[in-house]
Amino acid sequence: MAKYLAQLIVLGGQIVGKAFAKAIRQEIRMSQEAAKRAGGGRQGDKSAVSNSKTGLTLEEAKEILNVSKLDDPQQIQKNYEHLFQVNDKSKGGSFYLQSKVFRAKERIDDELKNIKIQESKAKE
Numbered sequence: 623m624a625k626y627l628a629q630l631i632v633l634g635g636q637i638v639g640k641a642f643a644k645a646i647r648q649e650i651r652m653s654q655e656a657a658k659r660a661g662g663g664r665q666g667d668k669s670a671v672s673n674s675k676t677g678l679t680l681e682e683a684k685e686i687l688n689v690s691k692l693d694d695p696q697q698i699q700k701n702y703e704h705l706f707q708v709n710d711k712s713k714g715g716s717f718y719l720q721s722k723v724f725r726a727k728e729r730i731d732d733e734l735k736n737i738k739i740q741e742s743k744a745k746e
């Protein structure tokens with residue numbers, strides 16, 4: 623009986639170990655793909671920092687504020703103000719949605735700041 627119990631424990635350990643190793647490999651592969659999509663290199667690092675700071679990707683932020691390009695800061699600000707006011711809790715809105723709108727604006731502002739820094743470095 624003890625022999626079977628030992629075999630069962632060893633077999634279970636092997637199964638869990640293989641599953642854990644597979645999960646780790648998959649996580650590494652997914653993070654590498656995400657870094658490639660973010661642009662790789664220093665730009666990818668900056669994008670990853672902004673994503674983790676706000677909890678949103680640039681694409682999500684653009685969808686939330688309903689903008690397709692970052693070339694019109696006035697439209698971005700207009701959409702932000704409208705969505706922020708509409709979701710005001712005192713007006714029956716949702717604090718959660720209002721915070722998502724705020725984080726989306728914050729993420730886009732970070733991206734615009736990074737673009738300006740790149741442009742100034744390119745001019746030098």
